[in-house]
Amino acid sequence: MSWAGLKKNINRATTSVLSKTGNMDRTTDREFEEEEQRAKQLAAHAEKLHKQANGYSKALREMTAAQTKIAVTVEQFYDDSEPMGVSGHKYKDAVTKMERQAQEEDTSYRTTVLDPIGRYNAYFPEIQEAIRRRNKKLLDYDNARSKVRKLVERPSEDATKLPRAEHEADVTREMYETMNSQLITELPKIIDARVAYLDPSFEAVVKSQLSFAQDAHNTLEG
16 A cells, blocks of 8 residues: 555544544535445345345255155165065155256256345445445545634645645545435435345245245155
8 A cells, every 4th residue: 555545544544533523524414324224224134135045045955865865764674575665665766856856946046046136235345335435535525624624713824725725625525425426326226126136036936935845745746
């Protein structure tokens, strides 16, 4: 990191502390804060959903694998000539078929459930980075405003200091307001996009569960 970058980070950290302790005027935007909070909550819910959806897929694979192991073991208890031996063999064939069906369902499940949720979740790191950049510019703006106020309250012998400080405040204000406006516009779009991603995924979850249950019932019944 360059010296200029290090100095800027130190200034931002100082500004943040002073703002939080009430020793410096802090710029606030209620509309942005509300949208940011909504986005944070949605990101947490979406991440939780993705983990749980992955957990369901894993549990299904483990269950069908366990069924197959049980069937293999049960078959070993009987000879083919015994009635239970015939039943054990049929049961093993059935659960082997169920395991294949589960693998097919898992492929579809990943395409229709896990992948869309994962793609939606991929937006949030970019959003968080944009918010961090916006917050840094906010600190720069508050720091620049503070410098202007101090020079107004205690004029410097250097007559050029105040105009330079005012110019810096104007520049940082424009940069902050641009980023702030963009986020206020874009955050609701990301939030609304959940309908396009999550609604079809929820429908696919229900269909997947129904399909697996019906296939398992038909296979065991047959």
